[in-house]
Amino acid sequence: METIIQCEHINKVFGELVVLKDISFTVEKGETVCLIGPSGSGKSTLLRCLNKLEEIQKGTITVIGEDSSQVKNVNLYRSNIGMVFQHFNLFPNYTVIENMTLAPRTLKKLSKKEAIEKAEVLLKRVGLFDKRDVYPATLSGGQKQRVAIARALEMNPQILLFDEPTSALDPEMVGEVLDVMKSLAKEGMTMVVVTHEMGFARDVANRILFMDDGYIVEEATPLEMFQNPKTERCKKFLSSLSLI
């Protein structure tokens, strides 16, 4: 196994507030790791530190062999790490296909023709080829999120980060987004997923990290965590979701 993300003793502070406390964990290539825990526990912040949307104050994050604090070209660094957001964040002034091809073309990763061909393949894959030329405003939430995933994949990232990708969706649309994510996991995409979808975590994750109050309180396989959580806090959290 090849370690693709390695975090060692990271600390993150917002003013007086310490949001990440001595966080250490690794992600192997091809793994799906889910971050769960109550809101305000630091899950999203941790995720955002991985692609340098947030800076850490202590510790080291190594991604694909590169120390994130020593990165010379942050844009190149980020282009290897796709991110999918809770609120989709599609660009409303561009069509679906333009949303997808804008970054690779601007960064000269792909020619116009290559970018469009690739985007079409990805759109077929997420089942939205017929929405190729519409503006995001005409899409449903689930469709928007699938486009957002396809947009991230268009950059050919080695890692995908998901920040509560289904939290802003109507319940009947959650499934279609999770299905896309499941198929990515099956294909061996490395994914770090902040989620409240415990079913997804149980079925898809290789490992689950339970966070509370800025700490990683417990790290376990889904089976261990859901059947036999070791810590009191994790037990309490899971039982509050009536999962154990």
Add this chain to the structure above:
Amino acid sequence: MIEYLETFWKYLPVLLQGLKLTLIIAVFAVFFSVIMGIILAILSISKNKVLERIASFYITVVRGIPLMILALFLYFGVIKNSMSTNSAAIIILAINASAYMAEIFRAGVQAIDYGQTEAARSLGLSYFQTMRKIILPQAVKIMIPSLMNQGISSLKDTAILSAITVNELTLTAKVIIARNYKAFELYSYAAIIYLVVIAILTYLSKIVERKSNYNQR
């Protein structure tokens, strides 16, 4: 009534000369104020506290002073005879408008959801690529009505520059009145001319606004 129209016809060429200067000053002043406004807006959204303070100080001062005082002070107190009256007028009006322009640009950029920036940056776009391709196209669309408004406002503000002897439309009317005492006629002519020009501009700005509406919702 016929006499009113005859007098109008008689003075129209002179008044249009005044209007010409009014328009020239307004166009140049708005042009410079847009450039200054963009620079000020960049300073005021920059993370550098000192630059931000400078921009905010400038905006507060300029917006807090009546244009009349700004014009009198700068023209008679600072500029004096160092440049032509018309250049001075353009500078004074540009300074005045730039503070409002800066606020329009700042508000327009800040109105765009920060998630847009995050999404673009996470794809690997640089700050400037994000601004140019993602933020500004959306922000400009929001700003168009306010920019048009400010332009029209500045056009009307040129009347105040008559106080520093700029021979624009208002002063032209004033000078004629000093000779023939026909205040009712000449001020109403000036008003009508301003009104017509601004009505045309408003109509044009509506068209621009409509054209910039892409199928977003």
